[in-house]
Amino acid sequence: xxxxxxxxxxxxxxxxxxxxxxxxxxxxxxxxxxxxxxxxxxxxxxxxxxxxxxxxxxxxxxxxxxxxxxxxxxxxxxxxxxxxxxxxxxxxxxxxxxxxxxxxxxxxxxxxxxxxxxxxxxxxxxxxxxxxxxxxxxxxxxxxxxxxxxxxxxxxxxxxxxxxxxxxxxxxxxxxxxxxxxxxxxxxxx
Amino acid sequence: xxxxxxxxxxxxxxxxxxxxxxxxxxxxxxxxxxxxxxxxxxxxxxxxxxxxxxxxxxxxxxxxxxxxxxxxxxxxxxxxxxxxxxxxxxxxxxxxxxxxxxxxxxxxxxxxxxxxxxxxxxxxxxxxxxxxxxxxxxxxxxxxxxxxxxxxxxxxxxxxxxxxxxxxxxxx
Numbered sequence: 369x370x371x372x373x374x375x376x377x378x379x380x381x382x383x384x385x386x387x388x389x390x391x392x393x394x395x396x397x398x399x400x401x402x403x404x405x406x407x408x409x410x411x412x413x414x415x416x417x418x419x420x421x422x423x424x425x426x427x428x429x430x431x432x433x434x435x436x437x438x439x440x441x442x443x444x445x446x447x448x449x450x451x452x453x454x455x456x457x458x459x460x461x462x463x464x465x466x467x468x469x470x471x472x473x474x475x476x477x478x479x480x481x482x483x484x485x486x487x488x489x490x491x492x493x494x495x496x497x498x499x500x501x502x503x504x505x506x507x508x509x510x511x512x513x514x515x516x517x518x519x520x521x522x523x524x525x526x527x528x529x530x531x532x533x534x535x536x537x538x539x540x541x542x543x544x545x546x547x548x549x550x551x552x553x554x555x556x557x558x
Numbered sequence: 559x560x561x562x563x564x565x566x567x568x569x570x571x572x573x574x575x576x577x578x579x580x581x582x583x584x585x586x587x588x589x590x591x592x593x594x595x596x597x598x599x600x601x602x603x604x605x606x607x608x609x610x611x612x613x614x615x616x617x618x619x620x621x622x623x624x625x626x627x628x629x630x631x632x633x634x635x636x637x638x639x640x641x642x643x644x645x646x647x648x649x650x651x652x653x654x655x656x657x658x659x660x661x662x663x664x665x666x667x668x669x670x671x672x673x674x675x676x677x678x679x680x681x682x683x684x685x686x687x688x689x690x691x692x693x694x695x696x697x698x699x700x701x702x703x704x705x706x707x708x709x710x711x712x713x714x715x716x717x718x719x720x721x722x723x724x725x726x727x728x729x730x
Contacts, residue, residue, distance in 0.1 A: 378718050381665050382688040387579040391571050392600045394564055400601050468606065468614070468622045470701035471629055471682050478633050551633065554643060554677050 419453045433510075441507025448499035455495040459488055479551045486544040489537040497530050566607040566616075571600065574620045577689055578603075581621075584673045584685050585628040595631045602627040614698065621686065621699045629678045643677045646684075646713045665722060672721060683710045 426442040426449075433439060463484075465477040488495075508523050571578075578599055586592040606623045614622075673684055679700060686696040697707045 378665070378669060378722060379688050379690055381662060382580065382669060383690065385580060385666050387576045389576045389579060391575060392597065394567070397567070397601055397604045400597065401605060404601070465626070468619055469626060470622065471625050471679050472701065474626045474629055475678060478630070
């Protein structure tokens with residue numbers, strides 16, 4: 369008992385603990401900042417490249433196929449893709465937290481971001497799959513007279529993929545729900 | 559512009575480098591992750607000085623940015639489930655005064671374990687207290703009301719006194 373520190377001594381214990389205190393060179397900091405910015409821009413590019421490829425493919429179909437239905441379907445799919453890109457830009461772009469925000473505000477910000485992402489995942493049918501469906505229906509109807517009713521079967525794998533997308537997004541939303549509950553448990557009593 | 563950002567960062571790193579290392583230790587127990595966290599804090603600090611308008615003191619700015627970076631790291635690591643974080647009030651009931659302890663190093667280990675169990679805002683208050691700040695400075699950093707800070711500091715002192723026993727003096 370005789371050697372145990374009092375609260376005031378505890379501050380000394382804390383402040384006098386051994387630290388390396390090796391300064392981080394400015395060049396290293398700049399390199400990491402550049403890496404961080406590259407990572408963000410690469411992520412943004414990835415999100416849009418898929419849509420750009422699909423738009424290019426359906427633009428090719430408009431010129432390649434003479435059928436008005438196929439052309440109309442392709443045009444509708446392109447319009448749907450553009451809708452999705454706009455939605456990603458408007459709804460999926462992360463917000464920014466002021467660097468000097470209080471910790472309470474910071475946690476509230478993180479919670480808000482998780483809620484926004486969860487709601488986005490849950491509504492994926494409306495903003496990600498919905499805009500594609502009209503074009504897809506018209507496109508499939510357009511190719512049916514050329515290749516017979518069997519070509520309608522080509523829509524089945526697509527519907528399966530859509531179903532998988534919805535299921536995966538709802539699973540991810542449930543995971544975010546758990547993280548939101550964890551953040552709520554971090555709030556301190558005042 | 560970049561020159562003043564660099565100079566401000568250098569000034570902050572020189573004045574608070576050791577405190578930032580202690581802060582990283584309080585947020586991250588794993589040595590490898592702690593090194594990453596310390597780098598994240600320094601990076602956040604350097605980036606923050608491009609927009610510092612000197613409306614608050616350098617110390618307040620440094621601690622706010624550092625605590626935010628550390629809290630973001632903890633949230634991102636999603637390791638909060640691995641151990642339940644508690645508030646000062648809950649810790650008050652959990653403090654175990656019967657654990658014998660004598661050495662400086664053991665006292666530090668126990669203190670770290672205690673701090674790492676706290677919820678972020680309470681951890682921010684206790685770390686500021688341990689760094690020697692008064693209630694006004696802690697209130698400025700945390701944005702908590704002076705009354706709230708005073709109550710929390712009172713609880714911290716009680717917990718520390720109980721945890722490390724009031725019967726003796728370190729180093730005697």
